[in-house]
Amino acid sequence: MNNLxxxxxxxYDRLTMTLHWLTAVLVIGLFxxxxxWEQLAKGTPLRKELQALHISCGILLAVIVIARLLWRLxxxxxxxxxxxxxxxxxxxxxxxxLYALLLSQIVLGFLFRWAxxxxxxxxxxxxxxxxxxxxxxxxxxxxxxHEQVAWVIIILASLHAVMALVHHYGLRDNTLRRMLPGRGSx
Ligand code: HEM
Ligand code: HEM
Numbered sequence: 001m002n003n004l005x006x007x008x009x010x011x012y013d014r015l016t017m018t019l020h021w022l023t024a025v026l027v028i029g030l031f032x033x034x035x036x037w038e039q040l041a042k043g044t045p046l047r048k049e050l051q052a053l054h055i056s057c058g059i060l061l062a063v064i065v066i067a068r069l070l071w072r073l074x075x076x077x078x079x080x081x082x083x084x085x086x087x088x089x090x091x092x093x094x095x096x097x098l099y100a101l102l103l104s105q106i107v108l109g110f111l112f113r114w115a116x117x118x119x120x121x122x123x124x125x126x127x128x129x130x131x132x133x134x135x136x137x138x139x140x141x142x143x144x145x146h147e148q149v150a151w152v153i154i155i156l157a158s159l160h161a162v163m164a165l166v167h168h169y170g171l172r173d174n175t176l177r178r179m180l181p182g183r184g185s186x
Contacts, residue, residue: 112142
């Protein structure tokens with residue numbers, strides 16, 4: 001299963017690592033913010049603030065995911081596969097699915113906000129222009145899909161994190177370390 005020399009010092013480049021961990025923190029924060037406001041009564045200021053924060057961080061996630069994909073397709077460091085055979089196919093499929101789900105979730109988030117026809121601001125600095133208008137009935141369609149995709153992302157990302165820990169503590173290889181800053185990067 002393991003395909004890496006345990007002594008190999010090779011790491012991903014700094015920008016790849018930064019974008020990966022920013023993505024992870026934002027995805028967890030976006031999910032946690034929604035779970036938190038759902039416990040609060042409708043119309044409370046904290047609920048509205050959490051929603052505004054969620055939307056601003058969602059816009060940030062959109063920029064980071066697009067930057068990450070562009071960097072990966074251009075100059076981002078490519079490393080040898082961490083697994084062999086079926087496990088390699090599974091890992092690659094999971095990574096591809098995570099990218100596809102993140103992109104879908106970003107599109108759904110924007111569509112959801114436009115269907116809500118409520119303020120769409122980036123930390124109060126500027127407003128996102130309305131590119132498409134929808135009938136109010138589409139609110140529940142986009143909202144329902146956005147919520148379902150959120151759960152799929154969280155479950156898949158958790159399995160992905162568990163596999164990273166299995167590599168680190170079980171197989172004792174460099175898979176996790178090469179995504180962490182330290183000596184030997186670049
Ligand atoms: C929501 C959270 C996360 C998302 C969306 C995510 C997404 C991804 C994606 C898409 C890749 C593939 C990178 C590429 O080949 O372009 C990746 C790689 C990686 N992730 Fe995550 N990740 C998350 C959290 C984590 C966590 C918590 C850990 C560690 C416990 C982790 C460890 C790794 C490692 C070690 C790699 C490199 C795997 C390899 O070299 O084959 N990730 N991640
Ligand atoms: C992986 C990233 C994301 C996750 C895990 C996530 C998760 C969620 C969840 C669970 C909800 C509650 C859904 C409901 O109750 O119907 C929600 C609401 C929402 N999300 Fe996201 N979201 C993400 C990214 C985004 C992005 C990129 C945007 C775009 C700006 C966005 C915009 C919204 C909006 C507008 C709402 C409704 C807020 C309100 O009711 O006022 N989300 N999100």
